[in-house]
Amino acid sequence: MAINGVNITPLSIIDTKGGDVLHAMKISDHGYSGFGEAYFSTIEPDAIKGWKRHKQMVLNLVVPVGTVRFILFDDRDNQDNVNQFQEVTLSIEDGYSRLTIPPMIWVGFQGLGLQKSLVLNIANIEHSPEEVERxxxxxxKFNWSKY
Structure with a gap:
């Protein structure tokens, strides 16, 4: 089930001699809501990071290396899908895409496959410890072992 406000946007890969160009985000893209910072996170195979949610930050997540499973949990009372999960796997092999997550959605993620994965977040605001909940x-309650 899709959570209100969450979007998955297919991205383009441009094949070039010597290595590909992987698009992440343009100012004209759906999901772009300003620029605050961009940062990379790594995750080891089978490692799980979570849970966290941002009160103001919009996340735009791209996985250019490896495979990552994102689990989203919506406990916002004013939504039709309150207490619902959404699972999204990002990798180049699964159809290179960007995952946009609005504020107030819990997110956890798990490294899949045999190699370390790389996650890019293009955030609309700078990270601030005061606007993050963990x-x-x-x-x-989520069964992380099933995948």
Whole structure:
């Protein structure tokens, strides 16, 4: 089930001699809501990072290397899909795409495959510890072993 406000945008890969060009985001793209910062995170195979949600930040996540499974959880009371999960796997092999997550959606992610994965976040605002909420994995019940 799709969570309100979450978008998956197919991205282009331009084949060039010596290596590909992987698009991530343009100012004209759906999901672009300003620029605050861009940063990379790595995740080891089978490692799980989460849970966290941003009160103001819009996340635009791209996986240019490896495979990452994102689990989103919506506990916003004013939504039709309250207490619903959405699962999205990003990799070049699964159809290179960008995952846009609005504020107030819990997100956790897991490295899949045999190699370390790389996640790019193009955020609309600069990271601030005051606008992030965190929970331990056990605080939101999800079966991370099934994939």
């Amino acid at each position: 929970k331990e994995l056990a605080e939101i």
